Amino acid sequence: MARIGAEERRQDFIEATIKVIAEHGIANATTRRIATAADSPLASLHYVFHTKDELFYAVYESLINMPQQSLQHAPAGATAGESVAEMLRQLVKWFTAHPELATTQFELFFWNLRNNPDMAAKIYAVSIEATQQAIHKVIGAALDQTALTTVSRLLINLFDGLLLAWSAHGDRERLESETETACHAVKLLVSSY
Template identity: 85%
Template sequence: MARIGAEERKQDFIEATIKVIAEYGIADATTRRIAAAADSPLASLHYVFHTKDELFCAVYESLINMPQQSLQYVPTGATPAESIGEMLRQLVKWFTLHPERATTQFELFFWSLRNNPEMAARIYAVSIEATHQVADFGAP
């Protein structure tokens, strides 16, 4: 059997977690179910991600960057209001094209608000930073 590198295995677990949360909801996203979806031993999941919170945070961070990447197409010379309008249209389009990822992103954020406010603050900060990078309208 071929050995899978740690980074590739990490991505497998992130993708499996997205699918499991989208299908079963976060309450039923057990580590056993996630490992099975990744076609990996449970021990490997716990080796790569020491806690479920660590896994969920990695999933959210990977998801927050995806819709932000679609925002690079804001027209040059547009006013801030026009740019924000275009950004919102692109985000809605991304969420429509990727319902599994959007569902998982929202599930994780609302779960963290209820169960782990510190994690919610971290992922909110990641979201704000990503938005600031895209929405830099020439501010000093």
């Protein structure tokens, strides 16, 4: 039997957790079920992640990092506002192509909000920071720090709202229309700075 490296095993557990949460909900995401989904012994899961909170945070971190590649493609010659609007458009597109990831992200956040509010605050802060870095990477110093923070928070709020609404109504055309409206609002806000 081939040995699997710790980092590869860690990623297997993260992917299995995403799958289990998306299929069964967080309440039914037992470590035993996650280990089975990862095709690994339960002891290995507990060796890699000492607590369930540690595992859930690693999953959330992974969910923040996954779509980052889609945020680095600004249209050539675009204004800062157009670039940030495109980032929102790409985020929505990426998550709608991976609906299980959106479901898992919402489940984890609301579970943390109820059970571990400090972790929920940390997750939100990490999301803001990742968004600020992505925006800065695309538009450079077009926004000062206060404006960058404001735009990052709005981007996250719009993104979360769009995906939550889409989870409820399931209408792709409506989501695309609402996304374009949100992109227009972001573009106007960034342009106002």
